[in-house]
Amino acid sequence: MLEQIKEELSLSQTTLVAVSKTKPQSAILEMYKKGQRIFGENRVPELVQKYENLPKDIQWHMIGKLQRNKVKHIVPFVKLIHSIDNIKLIFEIEKNAAKLNKNINGLLQFKIADENTKSGFEFDEALQFLKSNEFKKLNHLKFTGVMGMATFTSDENKVEEEFKTMFNYFSTLKEEIFFNNDKFKEISMGMSGDYKLAIKQGSTIVRIGSLLFGNP
Numbered sequence: 181m182l183e184q185i186k187e188e189l190s191l192s193q194t195t196l197v198a199v200s201k202t203k204p205q206s207a208i209l210e211m212y213k214k215g216q217r218i219f220g221e222n223r224v225p226e227l228v229q230k231y232e233n234l235p236k237d238i239q240w241h242m243i244g245k246l247q248r249n250k251v252k253h254i255v256p257f258v259k260l261i262h263s264i265d266n267i268k269l270i271f272e273i274e275k276n277a278a279k280l281n282k283n284i285n286g287l288l289q290f291k292i293a294d295e296n297t298k299s300g301f302e303f304d305e306a307l308q309f310l311k312s313n314e315f316k317k318l319n320h321l322k323f324t325g326v327m328g329m330a331t332f333t334s335d336e337n338k339v340e341e342e343f344k345t346m347f348n349y350f351s352t353l354k355e356e357i358f359f360n361n362d363k364f365k366e367i368s369m370g371m372s373g374d375y376k377l378a379i380k381q382g383s384t385i386v387r388i389g390s391l392l393f394g395n396p
């Protein structure tokens with residue numbers, strides 16, 4: 181399955197995050213041996229434990245809801261935080277990165293789905309922040325793009341519309357805020373059920389779990 185998905189993604193040069201949450205370390209190692217290096221987790225304790233036990237050239241991405249009091253545990257090693265969904269979290273990441281004098285890459289998560297369980301910024305809220313002096317105080321947290329999750333539905337038109345919204349958010353931020361910043365280029369959208377639609381709408385990173393690892 182990994183080979184097949186990688187081949188599909190290579191045409192559009194889309195990055196694959198193998199979502200390994202709840203999966204045993206042996207399953208991650210197996211995929212590692214096939215060449216996969218980027219893995220995504222959604223819980224901090226699990227992420228830290230896997231980081232400690234698995235090969236150090238794995239790039240770990242945090243993709244799940246992140247609580248402020250857990251930020252300090254992942255800042256030393258995390259490669260990309262996808263799920264930055266509020267301003268207090270932004271400053272907590274900045275504070276911890278500053279302490280270690282290192283840069284952290286992050287994505288702004290937007291709410292594009294109907295479901296209330298899926299969190300994220302409202303677009304105007306994020307834009308207002310990015311235009312503020314508060315944003316200019318960030319020296320260690322570097323935004324490299326946006327992230328979103330579509331509604332869980334079989335209605336492909338709806339999912340497609342939500343991905344289009346995501347792309348528009350990205351384009352608008354690129355034009356209005358990040359025009360001078362080459363590093364702001366990522367759109368993280370698409371999971372097992374909808375990654376093909378996501379790629380058509382301009383996704384640069386897909387986060388795929390069950391299709392790769394199988395359902396529990």
Ligand SMILES: *Cc1c(COP(=O)(O)O)cnc(C)c1O
Nearest residue numbers: 199222243371372387388389390
């Ligand atoms: C679990 C999860 C995924 C992967 O979902 P699958 O449907 O198993 O591919 C992607 N993104 C986030 C944020 C997740 O929590």
